[in-house]
């Protein structure tokens with residue numbers, strides 16, 4: 001790592017710390033030549049993917065949009081911001097691992113539902129009822145029992 005001040009090629013790492021839930025490494029560095037201290041971040045590389053809507057339209061995946069849907073489902077539930085943030089990160093990571101450039105919106109919805117189901121049943125029910133657009137209670141019962149089998 002080059003020193004940003006004097007350009008010297010060698011720096012000493014004073015401290016390494018995991019941040020952003022272990023997805024990034026923060027390093028305090030010290031230039032051996034001029035003693036300048038600076039911080040670097042290493043992050044895993046994420047690729048951008050698109051969402052295929054039910055009507056076939058393709059849109060870029062916007063994390064904030066999914067996050068808002070989760071927030072709405074979690075209103076007044078004992079789920080904090082970090083937990084919601086972690087949900088969206090896990091969903092995103094699962095999709096990254098599948099390496100699909102165009103992801104059906106149903107896939108993303110299913111992943112979020114699964115996450116919410118594990119954390120809070122009320123939030124899950126809210127999310128599912130909006131997302132799945134249930135027409136009557138029997139559809140809903142079916143959905144729950146299919147999740148319980150998984």
Ligand SMILES: [Zn+2]
Pocket residue numbers: 003004005006007008031032033034035036
């Ligand atoms: Zn330097």
